[in-house]
């Protein structure tokens with residue numbers, strides 16, 4: 001029987017980061033992956049969506065080039081080629097992950113692994129012995145048990161990412177991050193998109209005011225939003241056209257939306273079944289999540305859980321950091337997980353990003369804050385690059401002058417939000433943050449202006 005210091009189940013951002021870090025630290029590591037290295041993020045999540053969205057953004061930019069006194073004629077796109085490029089990008093990055101793991105001596109085992117006990121993992125006929133076990137099995141799409149769901153064809157994000165023929169119309173159930181990124185992509189390519197959302201605003205968890213502004217922008221571009229609307233059943237359209245009918249109820253009564261395609265995007269659930277998790281009898285929270293301490297260690301010493309399986313944030317960058325913390329703990333290095341400044345980004349065009357608390361979360365906790373809000377036009381670089389567009393930057397400042405939260409609507413929110421994340425994580429005060437020299441002209445200077 002092969003013996004390793006660390007056995008890792010799952011080769012997504014959590015698993016491959018842990019494997020690489022442990023390999024680098026000189027530990028013997030075995031990593032089990034049943035599908036493709038890179039997990040959801042590289043193969044069917046973060047990277048493929050952003051690759052498609054970049055094509056859509058380039059197309060939008062070219063169509064509106066006249067705003068910058070540039071002429072671009074006969075602007076068009078080729079969806080099969082966009083999808084092919086996405087596959088090329090994914091292949092390149094997956095190979096990169098494989099190369100790094102191999103370089104650090106990680107033993108990669110392809111197949112579905114099963115936990116026998118905390119020191120043994122089975123994969124196929126083989127049993128592997130380990131001192132430490134890292135569970136990084138990630139999450140999967142949640143399909144809600146709506147009446148009629150088994151009687152209609154629907155897409156999940158996987159189908160939407162590989163689809164080579166544009167539908168004329170698309171209904172998206174769920175206006176969360178994934179739903180909105182697909183709404184943005186298909187809207188750019190000319191598809192009539194309707195977003196049906198049960199909550200009273202899209203992008204739950206993000207700043208509500210900025211989310212509403214983004215929604216208004218997409219409504220102007222033709223996306224139809226139905227908020228506070230509950231989908232009650234699904235059926236094929238009665239006219240025999242092969243379209244899908246989404247029946248809903250909201251304050252105005254009952255109704256239906258009919259579209260050529262339906263994208264199901266109501267959320268994701270941790271993968272907790274099918275790999276022998278029950279053999280460990282780990283302590284769970286009331287909501288069924290596995291209890292972990294600040295080192296990502298479970299109630300069983302030597303067993304760690306990282307990434308989407310924790311059910312905390314369902315984001316790749318959280319998974320990466322959790323994995324580093326777990327490996328550092330195993331290696332005896334001081335480290336602890338902090339969730340104070342986990343950025344959230346929606347890669348629509350414009351992007352929206354936030355880090356730390358929102359006004360809504362502070363209100364729920366009864367914490368007072370000062371809100372500073374500035375139009376993005378206070379950044380010279382933003383004005384130079386965003387003709388006829390505006391956005392908002394919002395900072396939430398505590399009584400002791402530390403930063404509690406930061407939210408940005410405007411490009412490139414995804415890139416500049418890290419500046420605020422650092423200030424929040426390091427508990428910088430307004431005066432301390434202001435002493436940092438920002439390059440000029442950059443969009444990030446908006447934070448200095450707000451301070």
Ligand SMILES: Cc1cc2nc3c(=O)[nH]c(=O)nc-3n(C[C@H](O)[C@H](O)[C@H](O)COP(=O)(O)OP(=O)(O)OC[C@H]3O[C@@H](n4cnc5c(N)ncnc54)[C@H](O)[C@@H]3O)c2cc1C
Pocket residue numbers: 009010011012013014015032033034035036037038039040041042044045046047049111112113114136137138139157178271274275306307308309314315316317318319
């Ligand atoms: C459409 C979409 C877009 C997204 N965009 C972003 C984004 O822009 N930014 C962001 O931060 N996050 C994004 N996410 C979320 C991100 O993909 C996840 O947070 C991240 O992949 C979680 O990493 P993980 O390692 O926990 O799990 P996963 O990436 O889910 O990896 C788990 C791996 O474990 C393997 N596995 C499971 N069980 C076993 C077993 N028994 N044996 C062997 N292998 C097993 C699976 O095959 C999988 O490869 C997106 C997700 C989706 C679906």
